[in-house]
Amino acid sequence: MGRIIVEVMPKPEILDPQGKAVGSALPRLGITSFTAVRQGKCFHLSVDGPVTEELLADARRAAEEVLSNPIIEDVVRVEALPEEGAAK
Amino acid sequence: MGRIIVEVMPKPEILDPQGKAVGSALPRLGITSFTAVRQGKCFHLSVDGPVTEELLADARRAAEEVLSNPIIEDVVRVEALPEEGAAK
Numbered sequence: 250m251g252r253i254i255v256e257v258m259p260k261p262e263i264l265d266p267q268g269k270a271v272g273s274a275l276p277r278l279g280i281t282s283f284t285a286v287r288q289g290k291c292f293h294l295s296v297d298g299p300v301t302e303e304l305l306a307d308a309r310r311a312a313e314e315v316l317s318n319p320i321i322e323d324v325v326r327v328e329a330l331p332e333e334g335a336a337k
Numbered sequence: 338m339g340r341i342i343v344e345v346m347p348k349p350e351i352l353d354p355q356g357k358a359v360g361s362a363l364p365r366l367g368i369t370s371f372t373a374v375r376q377g378k379c380f381h382l383s384v385d386g387p388v389t390e391e392l393l394a395d396a397r398r399a400a401e402e403v404l405s406n407p408i409i410e411d412v413v414r415v416e417a418l419p420e421e422g423a424a425k
Contacts, residue, residue: 253371254367256344258379258381271380271403271404272356272421274403275403277400278398278399278402278403280395280398280399280403282384282391282392282395282396283341283382283395283396283399284338284383284384284385285382285383286380286381286382286383287380287381287383288378288379288380289378289379289380289381290376290377290378290379291344291346291376291377291378291379292356292359292374292375292376293346293374293375294371294373294374294375294378295371295372295375296370296371296372297372297374303370305362306368307368307370307371308370308371310346310366310368311363311366311368311371314365314366315359315362315366316359317369322396
């Protein structure tokens with residue numbers, strides 16, 4: 250059984266209140282190394298058998314049509330997850 | 338300027354209603370290749386300068402203490418994003 254990961258992030262020009270909230274929580278914990286935080290979504294799509302090019306194409310279509318809102322979000326990654334992840 | 342990605346997924350034994358909803362929406366679009374969908378979160382942490390081991394350690398701590406709820410979620414990835422992504 251393979252898995253495909255799809256990563257969706259808010260477009261750079263879109264405000265990201267969740268990311269901002271996380272970014273302001275970190276210094277309160279003494280973590281001051283990060284200049285900005287953006288929060289996005291990721292999806293793990295399970296498939297029977299190995300991940301083929303055809304399945305990746307399906308995943309890309311799903312990413313554009315269902316998993317992301319193209320007005321405010323970018324699909325930044327669609328790729329097969331290594332098998333060790335799939336065994337989890 | 339570098340960036341670190343943190344990926345957080347619901348634990349395998351935890352129900353994931355968002356993922357389930359997405360999974361049932363896909364066949365309505367004719368995409369029937371996927372046996373299951375899980376939805377998680379990802380965070381892009383920006384840093385000044387290149388990503389060092391020390392910054393990755395900070396990111397791991399942020400991931401465990403702020404970005405994830407360890408009762409129901411696993412931190413599945415903490416790593417530097419390639420520079421091309423950082424240039425975005």
